[in-house]
Amino acid sequence: MHYEQLDALRRQHPAWRLLRADNAPLVLSFLGKVFVEENIRAISASELESRLDDELYALNQRLGEGAFPKSPKTYLNDWAAPESGWLRKYYPADSDEVHFDATPAVEKALGWAKALRERSFVGTESRLNTVFELLRQMAFGAEGDPRVRLAELRRRRDAIDAEIEAVAQGRFALLEPAAQRDRYQQFAATARELLADFREVEANFRQLDRELREQIATWSGAKGELLDDLLGNRNSIAESDQGRSFQAFYDFLLSHDKQTEFTELLAKVQKLDAVEPDPRLRRIHHDWLAAGSRTQATVRMLSEQLRRFLDDQVWLENRRVMDILRGIEANALRLREIREPDVVMGLDATAPEVVLPMERPLYRPVDKAPLDSAGITDAAEDVDADLLFQQVFVDPARLVDGVRSALRGRGQIGLAALLEQRPLEQGLAELVTYLSLSDPGFEVVFDDGQHEQVRWCDTDGVERSARIPRVIFTRAAAPEEQR
Template sequence: MRRVHPAWRLLLADSAPLVASFLHQNFILPNVRTLSRPEILSLLEDALFAVREVAGPESYPREAADYLEEWASDERGWLRKYYPLDSDLPHYDITPATEKALEWLSSLEERAFIGTSSRLLTIVELLRQMAEGSETDPEARIRELERRKADIEAEIGRVREGRLDLLDETELRERFLQVEATARGLLSDFRAVEQNFRKLDREVREKVATWEGSKGELLAEVFGERDAISDSDQGRSFRAFWDFLMSASRQDELTRLLEKVFSLEAVERLRPDRRLLRIHYDWLEAGEVAQRTVARLSGQLRRFLDEAVWLENRRIMEIVRSIEQRALALRGRMGERAVVLLEDSRPDLRLPLERPLHRPPVRTRIRDLPLLPGEGEVSTDLLFSQIFVDRGRLERQLDRLLALRSPVSLGEVLETYPLTRGLSELVVYLVIASERRETVADEGREEVLAWEDGEGGRREARLARILFYRR
């Protein structure tokens, strides 16, 4: 590990103070997930200028771009360099190994306050949840619920009498510091989860590049590994965490609790980082990055299938062309008798039920009527307004459903209010979704939207699941 682990290499590097302080200041403290190359180069140049002012220009003589490329190289592995979709600028993010090294360095600082009571209560509460959650005896569960019911009723009685059990300032600060550490640790866990998905993606690409068997065997092995990750403890925990965050009521509850806690006087004295107020939105952003990594894995499999089909078709055409060339060569040497002409390379089978029934021809009657000159003006506005979609009506329908529950998917909206204008009305719904900030597109799930056209047929559209939230 001392030889190959990036975290250990960072701690051993001569430039470790610069690397650790710069990455901690620009990634960990502000909860930044990624920085583009111009942004991180500008920040690094400012950091190098400040260091050289104190330690002299010979302390770090190279350019900022050289240091950045070195930190993102495979030999170092302290930064991850990648290109996002629809962008030609490289972006950078710290790796999970780097974050571990920074966390360990932060733990070396002396802490003026070390809370133990809240962690003990957390341990006891977790043990209680495990014991109660694994209890199979109904009578035992009922006795435990009755005991908790009696405790709650006793507490209600004390509150009605005016006796309130409040946490003192020490207990409030202790619990807040634990919340802050746990919240930042979740972002670190997301980087590790994303790293695992990227590792699976890299393994799939390597197998695709070196695979010599059939496509079915490769897909079975790849999907087996993906299902194993999804069904693992980490995969199930990540899925439960993501479902919790996607709930609008949970997000509102987290926002309300954070605002109330930050307004406490004991917490204000700690001068907490105000960015913690939107930590749940940082969790959503980090989870979305992990979901997009899974989507890229699916895209890689799809491209592999397309390339494999193209190669097989190319091989078939090469074989057919070689047969034609040999046939022409034989005909030139031996004449027409040496060549057998085939009308088609495969039999043409037509089943009786595939033949259409007889339809008598339609006889058109043409009446010879004299043309008379017309009078009056004809409005041409109807030519340009054949299909009109009332956007206000669609927004009112959507707000009616959101008043009853939140979130509401686009499929649920169309089940309650079916499309009457076909695809044009669906496009207006998508425009509304793109303009509302309270809209989330879940790229990990697909939704089939169906409607009937004017000719009695059925139309379908497959889209990512779109969720509308109450304003």
Template sequence: MDYYAINALRENHAGWSLLRAQNAPLAVCLFMTAFTGPNQRNIGRQQLIDVLDDLLFGLRDSFGEDRFPRPASEYLDDWAAPERAWLRKYYLPGQDEPRYDLTAASEDVVRWVESLRGRDFVATQSRLTSIFAVLKTLVQQSETDPEVRLAELARQRDGIDAEMERIRSGNVRVMSAPEALDHFQQLTTLAKDLLSDFREVEQNFRRLDRQVREQIATWNGSQGELLASIFANQQDINSSLQGRTFQGFWDYLMSPQLRTELRDLLERATKIEALAGVENLQAVTTLHQDWLPAVEQTQGTVRQLSAQMRRLLDDKVFLENKRIMQLVRSIESGALALRMQTPAGVFTELPAPTVEVALPFERPLYEPSRRTVVDDDVVTADDADVDAGALFSQFHVDPERLQAYINDVLADAGQATLGEITSAHPLSQGLAEIVAYYQLATDSDWASIDPETVQQLSWTLPDGSIREATVDQIVFGRPA
């Protein structure tokens, strides 16, 4: 970022204006008390006024009544105004009381202010371990050479076997207390960061939808072009990086098996002896319960955006139909007013009636069709010289079986190449099965064919010989 970009942020960014405000300590204190501290969202106006009144009562008792002379409701209205945008004020369907939530910019300021306080214990080892784990996953899951991936899996298997042997021999290594505190602090930090990310995700969805609604409001083209543009933008919202990664998180969180495993791990973490002195240790067991309301609200925002676009489109259609009826009525009124007044000069021109003339001698003469003599003598063939085995050696490639193979491999990975699928489920019907995979990839919206990258596929014939084929690389993705 250069000087001009930084200066633009200083003048226009809501978070920077919050830091420069005179009442910034009061606003940040309220945001911590009402929102980030208890991990709450969607707070009603009266409830938020009560929390702010409690803060103002204690501050006025210490600094005097003149320090914060305005009532709590005026502070909230000021902070939720569009020129500040520290709070988001909105209404839920069927409710008259406004609701409040932090904006992404305000939450960034709250996290930054909390970081200024400093920490007695800074997690470093667990961060380094996480960096190595993420880096290994990135490199290993992006490797296309089967031999390299098999070698890495073999190395991991050998390490697991060695660890199991050490445990059987009684050499059980337990994480030390500093290491446990290190990992626990990183766990709580990542959980809070994840909750703060949901506000930014929701804000990104609203910004994408706002662009679509602005396009609808200023559209001057045809109705068909408008529909095509709306559907394309809706698809862009769902298929954007923000939409796909959020959908992946939602699918991961909605898995009953993964939720059970996460709950079991959190409960076991609270029983670690090295963490017995940590404050609010039992609150860790409800981390996933804090995520669910935030994710459901973001999902509700996406659904609400779709409904808003549909209503805007209905309004556009209504206005266009009303305009058409007005034009029809004006034409009818003009015709009625002029029905007794003959216009001067040439009013309209009509082509003269004509008759198509076809003379009899211009028609072609009749020509009888020729008879073709067909030799219909039946000759009995010798069955001994006919090989009927080809009639009984036909086989059928079941596409549902191949789709089951693809789903089985994608259950453990976000995407997989055709080579990885055939490694897990070898080809049994040769080239016909490869053609069927191509057909599945062509019909699927979650598969791509890369003609610039090739891959080798092989299969074994019934006589034991091996056949190989060089084909374009096919990548199957897990449907969202």
């Protein structure tokens, strides 16, 4: 990321503002406990003020009176203000009391703060397996050749048959305790991140709804084009990329077979001796379902509001059309009693002006000035033309053969050592050619941290020297070694 992007995030992003706030520990601890740990998606203002009042009382008792002097209501209003953006303050459709919900910025800041804690065990194997499996799914999921797909399926079938045969003979290896802890750690982190993503998905749906409303409010084209642009699919919000991805996840979550399998697997994993079970993960799939249901309800509510908003726009446009028509009718009735000579209408012209393309003049080429070379004479200066033929040509093939010969009995050789065996014959031009060699049989490595002195004698017998970075020619690996 560039400096300007990071500076804009520092000044504008709510999560960064939260980390910079003086009362950031209070905000993160209280909002994280209510909205993240307890997975509360909507809470009334009175209940949240009561819980914050208890929290402030306990903190003032421990830290001293006056550590947090404001009232709970003031704190909540400050956190929900546009310049903070840590709480969403709204009225639900079925209530006249203010409710609160945390914004995605709270979970982003809380996740960053939790990542600062030291971990006694950091697993990597399970994440590598996950990355490998994702790559396999993408590669073969996009494969259009049936033969490639059949070859992959047969390979998997052979591997499964071999594993079945080994298990039938009693030859199988159990997952080690370290590998169990590794996979459980990744499962717990992914499960929490997935639960946190629901709040961001819901916020993105609301942003999409606002963008659609702005498009409707500022539309200047035909009404039919607007309807085709917004409602060409069943639902503009549900048919977005994020809507389709969320709907696929929600359908998977509502599957009874998948829920049953997930519950059985989770209960079995929680009983393993090698892992330290997280009590919150026992009902994580129920938390997913509750958060998904709320997000689904939000999408449905936004879609209904969008339809009503669009219907209101159509009604206003129809009303304006009717007002214009009534105005025309009123003017016609008012002019009905006026005599014809008194009704005057002006025209800009009696006939339209027609300009045909063939009436334009054709292209006319510009006359070129003639060049007269008849008066050219030989120059009076005496120029030595032998300098044009004293050019030095260095054959790179000869130098490549020399490097290959030197690498036959060793893995690498420096340029200085090579020049001791094969001194420069063409001076500086040959040295520069060594620096630009390229061949499949070896690689050229430049070490800018070390320098070496190279010497040679030119054609006049004068000794020359140059100080260059250390250059090493390394023999390339054979194809069998690369595999």
